[in-house]
Amino acid sequence: xxxxxxxxxxxxxxxxxxxxxxxxxxxxxxxxxxxxxxxxxxxxxxxxxxxxxxxxxxxxxxxxxxxxxxxxxxxxxxxxxxxxxxxxxxxxxxxxxxxxxxxxxxxxxxxxxxxxxxxx
Ligand SMILES: [Zn+2]
Numbered sequence: 001x002x003x004x005x006x007x008x009x010x011x012x013x014x015x016x017x018x019x020x021x022x023x024x025x026x027x028x029x030x031x032x033x034x035x036x037x038x039x040x041x042x043x044x045x046x047x048x049x050x051x052x053x054x055x056x057x058x059x060x061x062x063x064x065x066x067x068x069x070x071x072x073x074x075x076x077x078x079x080x081x082x083x084x085x086x087x088x089x090x091x092x093x094x095x096x097x098x099x100x101x102x103x104x105x106x107x108x109x110x111x112x113x114x115x116x117x118x119x120x
Contacts, residue, residue: 001028004061005050012068013048019064026053027061063089063096 005016010032020027032048052061067089076090079102086097094101 001051001053002055002058002061003049003051004058005065006047008047010048013050016050016065016068019068020050020052020057020061023060023064025057025061025064027051028053060096 004020005013007013013029013032017027017029028051030049030051031046050065052058070089070091078090079088079092080086081088081095081098081100083100084095084098086095088095088102092102
């Protein structure tokens with residue numbers, strides 16, 4: 001297993017965990033006792049952590065964590081890869097999945113013809 005995220009904010013930890021689960025990544029949350037099911041070590045001041053079970057998911061998981069952490073500061077729209085249709089954060093210069101450069105259709109799709117240079 002590999003640790004991909006740790007925060008004193010338990011909400012953030014569970015948000016990250018949910019995002020990873022949605023992406024099909026198996027996770028383990030440690031040191032988080034939002035549920036009373038985690039009964040042991042109740043008074044240890046340790047930040048909750050998110051771990052991925054499969055090391056092969058590690059890089060992907062880090063991308064998701066980054067996307068979560070920087071989403072609040074980033075007003076630029078995400079974009080969708082023209083080749084593989086994966087969603088990419090606006091900060092990415094190339095597609096995380098297939099490395100296609102970001103010459104693609106914005107997800108928000110403000111214009112009907114994004115490739116046109118005629119108007120602006
Ligand atoms: Zn792609």
